[in-house]
Each structure stands twice: as C-alpha cells, then as structure tokens.
Amino acid sequence: EVQLLESGGGLVQPGGSLRLSCAASGLTFSSHAMTWVRQAPGKGLEWVSGISGSGDITYYADSVKGRFTISRDNSKNTQYLQMNSLRVEDTALYYCAKGLRLGFDPWGQGTLVTVSS
C-alpha cells in the first residue's frame, strides 16, 4: 500500500520561508511523478507544483512560480517544497500526491501552513 506523509507545516510571517517534506513508502518512488496540491481553509483544491520521477523536470502554477521550488531525493523516497516569500494567501493545507498527468492517487493527509503576522 502506498503511503504519503507530509511534514514541515507551521506558522510563518509574511515574507518568510518554510520547507515541506513528503515521505513516501510502498512504491518505487523514482518511477513516479509527484505533485503538491493545496486547499485554503473552506476553499477548493489548487494544484501547486509537480516534478518528474527523475527530478529533472519541474512544473509550477503561476501563483507560486518564482517563489516555490519543488525537489526530490529518490534515495530517501522524499519530495520537498521550498516556499519562499510567503504571502497571507498561501495559507492552506498542503497535500502531497503521487502522479501528475493521469491523476493524483493516493494523497497524504496534508500539512497546514499558516502565513500571518
């Protein structure tokens, strides 16, 4: 069974930085593209970023381009999301998920990022 476990969320001031991690188990990690999706409180889902299995190709939503960086360490079965220049509107539950083009399955339980002064 594939399991994804996010960590690294927390409270940060506007303009600050945070790094999220997603540890994966139960799969050949390097064979799969991975994705970050976020959900602001009481709002819908928003795709944030994706990365190829090898890690050499990355993709970003316009809303985070230039501020967020996705990466992965296939030796540790872990992907990351480095978030810089955080804004109040980045406040959300951040989900890690397996896949990209063909759909996201499964999803982790999410890690909460709160940007507030």
Added chain:
Amino acid sequence: QSALTQPPSASGSPGQSVTISCTGTSSDVGGYNYVSWYQQHPGKAPKLMISEVSKRPSGVPDRFSGSKSGNTASLTVSGLQAEDEADYYCSSFAGSNTVVFGGGTKLTVL
C-alpha cells in the same frame, strides 16, 4: 490557468442518479483526455474516483462513471447512497505539464 467551472451544488435522493458537469476550454478539458474526478469527505484527503475521463481505479464502485463531450466533462453517480455525500472536484491536464482544478461541487443526498 483559469479554474474549471463546476456547479456549486448538486443533490439527489437515494437510488437516483446525479450528474456533475465540469466545463473548461480547448486548452484543458477539450484538448486532452486527462480529466480526473476526486471525492472529498469533510476533514479528509481527496480520493481519486475517475482518471483519464472515464477510468475507474480499483476499489471505486461502478456506480461512478465519467464522460466528456467537447470542453465539458461529466461525473455521473448512479444509485446514490448516503456515503456519496461529499465534495467532488474535477481536474484536467492543461498543457505545459500544468493541472487545473474545478471549484468543487457539494453533493447532497436528500
């Protein structure tokens, strides 16, 4: 990267069928057969229900089906059950390896 359009709410009685639409453009829904549907219960992570327009992952009841015509995709839930009450989101590949979601539809089982 504009969001796909879904009705905010839908409803049906147990045993009935309900269809949720998801409208995009020729740059996303209409341009690729990469539409997915997700079910999200309150406080839970989303769950993939349909991928590639109409494919059901293992374990998803065959009461759930997907289709697409032009720039609009649809999710149909047949034989509604109480546990189907949830939020449903569509998503589509949108080129340049980006993905766009719909705004979500709250399905109520009356």
